[in-house]
Amino acid sequence: MAYRVATLDKLIEQWERLPGIGHKSAVRLAFAVLAMPEEQGKAFVDAIVDARSNIKECAICCNLTDGEQCSVCSAPDRDTSVICVVEEPRDVLAFERTREFHGSYHVLHGTISPMDGIGPEQLRIKQLLTRIANEDVEEVIMATNPTVEGEATAMYISKLLKPFGVKVTRLAYGIPVGGDLEFADEVTLRRSLEGRSELL
Amino acid sequence: MAYRVATLDKLIEQWERLPGIGHKSAVRLAFAVLAMPEEQGKAFVDAIVDARSNIKECAICCNLTDGEQCSVCSAPDRDTSVICVVEEPRDVLAFERTREFHGSYHVLHGTISPMDGIGPEQLRIKQLLTRIANEDVEEVIMATNPTVEGEATAMYISKLLKPFGVKVTRLAYGIPVGGDLEFADEVTLRRSLEGRSELL
Numbered sequence: 001m002a003y004r005v006a007t008l009d010k011l012i013e014q015w016e017r018l019p020g021i022g023h024k025s026a027v028r029l030a031f032a033v034l035a036m037p038e039e040q041g042k043a044f045v046d047a048i049v050d051a052r053s054n055i056k057e058c059a060i061c062c063n064l065t066d067g068e069q070c071s072v073c074s075a076p077d078r079d080t081s082v083i084c085v086v087e088e089p090r091d092v093l094a095f096e097r098t099r100e101f102h103g104s105y106h107v108l109h110g111t112i113s114p115m116d117g118i119g120p121e122q123l124r125i126k127q128l129l130t131r132i133a134n135e136d137v138e139e140v141i142m143a144t145n146p147t148v149e150g151e152a153t154a155m156y157i158s159k160l161l162k163p164f165g166v167k168v169t170r171l172a173y174g175i176p177v178g179g180d181l182e183f184a185d186e187v188t189l190r191r192s193l194e195g196r197s198e199l200l
Numbered sequence: 201m202a203y204r205v206a207t208l209d210k211l212i213e214q215w216e217r218l219p220g221i222g223h224k225s226a227v228r229l230a231f232a233v234l235a236m237p238e239e240q241g242k243a244f245v246d247a248i249v250d251a252r253s254n255i256k257e258c259a260i261c262c263n264l265t266d267g268e269q270c271s272v273c274s275a276p277d278r279d280t281s282v283i284c285v286v287e288e289p290r291d292v293l294a295f296e297r298t299r300e301f302h303g304s305y306h307v308l309h310g311t312i313s314p315m316d317g318i319g320p321e322q323l324r325i326k327q328l329l330t331r332i333a334n335e336d337v338e339e340v341i342m343a344t345n346p347t348v349e350g351e352a353t354a355m356y357i358s359k360l361l362k363p364f365g366v367k368v369t370r371l372a373y374g375i376p377v378g379g380d381l382e383f384a385d386e387v388t389l390r391r392s393l394e395g396r397s398e399l400l
Contacts, residue, residue: 003296007251007266014247019232031290032219033248041252045245047214048233051207052241066207090231096203
């Protein structure tokens with residue numbers, strides 16, 4: 001009989017269900033979790049359980065928070081007249097790292113994707129419309145991903161926003177800073193040409 | 201104020217402590233764990249807690265098991281006259297995948313590494329000597345990693361085994377020097393088993 005530990009197999013199996021984790025990584029991580037000292041093992045499990053039970057969606061922007069409102073929506077120094085619409089909570093983290101954006105966010109929690117059976121009603125679009133109807137919003141920046149689904153979702157929402165008379169913008173396309181022109185794809189290069197600006 | 205969720209920061213921090221997981225992977229995995237449906241989230245945490253509390257070392261070979269003896273040591277069809285000595289439990293999984301080895305194992309749980317303050321007494325060497333003194337062992341295959349520490353540990357143990365008159369062999373260099381057994385493919389491992397040589 002080969003070497004089998006049912007409890008271990010189950011653990012490895014659970015790790016394999018995580019995105020981007022193949023079998024070898026799952027084995028490595030399962031053993032790492034087993035080898036953790038008592039205190040670290042407890043801290044790891046507690047962090048997961050705590051986060052899963054305490055983190056919910058912000059009542060305003062639908063971003064993840066452990067309070068009633070997220071720290072952006074409850075901060076007095078953020079500009080609530082500008083809403084940056086993103087697909088996922090991790091996109092908010094990416095924008096916050098730029099330290100450049102001082103407006104508020106709205107997290108859709110996905111994109112419209114008929115292939116995956118995700119329609120507009122599964123996203124937080126209704127909550128966005130409610131905000132725009134009730135708050136004093138001047139600009140909505142559509143910051144969904146530059147993918148087919150992201151573009152379609154941005155177009156869909158911008159049409160819904162038309163009647164509100166609010167300004168709707170889209171993130172600029174172009175070559176990534178620090179990147180190499182040689183490796184840029186045609187579509188990106190074309191977009192960056194179209195969006196070129198004058199050097200002053 | 202920037203976007204901060206203390207519970208989420210703590211979760212990301214815990215993920216970053218895992219080997220080979222950088223900040224971006226930690227963020228991705230933390231959000232994946234948060235997004236798990238109720239049932240999957242519970243299964244994931246349960247698998248970790250169960251494994252950590254139930255898995256212990258086999259009374260014979262020191263490999264991980266959730267019983268008293270591991271499934272290799274308690275199997276009637278394994279050849280107990282050959283012991284394959286490995287560093288870590290994951291190395292046993294690698295050998296079992298070759299379906300080529302039908303002997304038993306002995307897991308050292310590390311290598312002698314003075315730099316990290318790990319001496320022979322921290323490894324399961326005493327248990328190996330006890331087995332060889334009491335069981336009818338004909339051959340010990342030193343299957344530690346082809347690293348400086350792995351080689352040194354193999355040499356150290358082979359010297360200890362001299363008085364027992366048991367044949368001590370070493371895996372052939374089919375395994376890439378400086379590599380890690382865990383990542384070796386089945387064919388390479390099989391070749392290195394076939395070409396094993398005696399340590400003199």
